[in-house]
Amino acid sequence: MSATKVSDVVRIRVAPAGDRPYEVALGEGVLGELRPLAAGRTRVAVIHPRALRTTAASVVAELRGDAGVEAHVIEVPDGEEAKQLRVAGTCWDTLGRLGFTRDDLVIGLGGGTTTDLAGYVAASWLRGVDVIQVPTTLLGMVDAAVGGKTGIDIDAGKNLVGAFHQPLAVLCDLAVLGSLPAVEVQAGLAEVVKAGFIADPRILDLLEADPTGAAHLPELVERSIRVKAEVVSGDPREAGRREILNYGHTLAHAIEKVEKFTWRHGAAVSVGLVFAAELSRRVAGLDNATAARHRDILRAIGLPVEYREDRWPQLLDAMRVDKKTRGRRLRFVVLESLGQTRAFDGAEPDLLLAVYDAAVAPGGGVHTAGA
Ligand SMILES: NC(=O)c1ccc[n+]([C@@H]2O[C@H](COP(=O)([O-])OP(=O)(O)OC[C@H]3O[C@@H](n4cnc5c(N)ncnc54)[C@H](O)[C@@H]3O)[C@@H](O)[C@H]2O)c1
Numbered sequence: 001m002s003a004t005k006v007s008d009v010v011r012i013r014v015a016p017a018g019d020r021p022y023e024v025a026l027g028e029g030v031l032g033e034l035r036p037l038a039a040g041r042t043r044v045a046v047i048h049p050r051a052l053r054t055t056a057a058s059v060v061a062e063l064r065g066d067a068g069v070e071a072h073v074i075e076v077p078d079g080e081e082a083k084q085l086r087v088a089g090t091c092w093d094t095l096g097r098l099g100f101t102r103d104d105l106v107i108g109l110g111g112g113t114t115t116d117l118a119g120y121v122a123a124s125w126l127r128g129v130d131v132i133q134v135p136t137t138l139l140g141m142v143d144a145a146v147g148g149k150t151g152i153d154i155d156a157g158k159n160l161v162g163a164f165h166q167p168l169a170v171l172c173d174l175a176v177l178g179s180l181p182a183v184e185v186q187a188g189l190a191e192v193v194k195a196g197f198i199a200d201p202r203i204l205d206l207l208e209a210d211p212t213g214a215a216h217l218p219e220l221v222e223r224s225i226r227v228k229a230e231v232v233s234g235d236p237r238e239a240g241r242r243e244i245l246n247y248g249h250t251l252a253h254a255i256e257k258v259e260k261f262t263w264r265h266g267a268a269v270s271v272g273l274v275f276a277a278e279l280s281r282r283v284a285g286l287d288n289a290t291a292a293r294h295r296d297i298l299r300a301i302g303l304p305v306e307y308r309e310d311r312w313p314q315l316l317d318a319m320r321v322d323k324k325t326r327g328r329r330l331r332f333v334v335l336e337s338l339g340q341t342r343a344f345d346g347a348e349p350d351l352l353l354a355v356y357d358a359a360v361a362p363g364g365g366v367h368t369a370g371a
């Protein structure tokens with residue numbers, strides 16, 4: 001892991017109020033920074049999915065090079081299957097067997113599902129041990145690994161059990177994206193598009209110029225991380241402004257639940273963004289062109305922009321347990337104009353159905369494959 005040359009590393013500071021600040025390091029070869037960061041720990045556990053088995057083995061070999069560091073791998077399933085209670089349970093059992101103490105270190109090496117799980121395992125083990133996040137998907141780098149939201153899914157819904165637990169550091173090594181399938185890059189771009197609409201419209205120009213993201217990838221990643229770092233620093237526990245990062249997610253999480261977590265998060269967010277744009281047009285004065293721009297960019301990237309009409313009752317039910325809901329009032333993040341968001345409170349089911357029919361199920365029951 002130290003063989004790759006480290007060059008042009010961008011360092012973005014996250015300073016969550018009331019918590020210790022940390023850095024997100026972004027560049028080719030930053031995985032090599034793991035060893036100095038882990039030096040001095042007695043035990044390190046690298047939680048990783050099967051797809052990262054080889055990388056995890058080389059990380060562990062490198063860490064073992066330091067006298068006194070006991071480094072171990074904990075392999076978890078690929079994809080959303082990792083975010084299950086039984087998988088967290090297996091991780092806790094392993095930490096118990098290893099005799100993990102409060103000054104030992106967890107490393108989350110993988111996509112957003114792995115970093116969400118590893119973060120939650122670290123947050124809950126002995127009521128909190130350090131975690132370093134090493135995202136290996138685009139989505140993990142631009143969103144999931146930054147900001148300290150950790151958690152798992154349960155049958156009742158997405159991310160319903162979890163904790164805020166900020167990492168010690170985040171290492172985004174662009175070299176690892178070389179093995180990422182195109183469909184996973186597309187999924188990550190959904191969160192990049194979200195960051196563009198809520199805070200940094202330059203992102204949208206870059207994606208319109210090249211919807212694959214390839215031509216401007218380092219800039220897109222950096223801009224998205226800067227959006228997240230700024231928001232999380234001001235409101236780490238989602239007391240208010242952090243909710244903007246949930247733009248498009250109320251419907252997205254409902255789709256994920258209805259699909260029994262077989263859809264990619266980014267694919268569901270894409271449909272959710274189209275829904276949120278139409279809701280914004282109707283209740284927040286968003287202009288027609290900006291609303292239509294959501295669908296155009298997401299479609300150009302190759303992401304789904306429609307979902308089946310016949311699932312509306314289940315979707316509405318699922319949205320009721322969204323974390324933004326207060327009492328019986330469904331709440332959404334809406335866009336007034338590019339980069340200008342607000343909360344929309346007390347949405348009536350009739351309005352939501354009209355928005356859904358107009359924006360997301362335009363073909364009248366036509367099912368579009370998306371996951
Ligand atoms: N905590 C947060 O703030 C936050 C933000 C956004 C999303 N999320 C969560 O992130 C999850 C989605 O993350 P994701 O899109 O990264 O999915 P993922 O973690 O499932 O990764 C996608 C797939 O790519 C594989 N993979 C990972 N890195 C690879 C690499 N370098 N090369 C080849 N294959 C690789 C994984 O094993 C998996 O099969 C969702 O559970 C979502 O809820 C959390």
Ligand SMILES: O=C(O)C(=O)C[C@@H](O)[C@H](O)[C@H](O)COP(=O)(O)O
Pocket residue numbers: 143147149158159191238242243245246249323
């Ligand atoms: O970091 C945040 O805050 C977000 O909302 C980012 C989202 O992209 C992410 O999917 C998050 O996990 C959603 O959180 P939840 O609180 O709605 O479960």
Ligand SMILES: [Zn+2]
Pocket residue numbers: 143191249265269
């Ligand atoms: Zn998300």
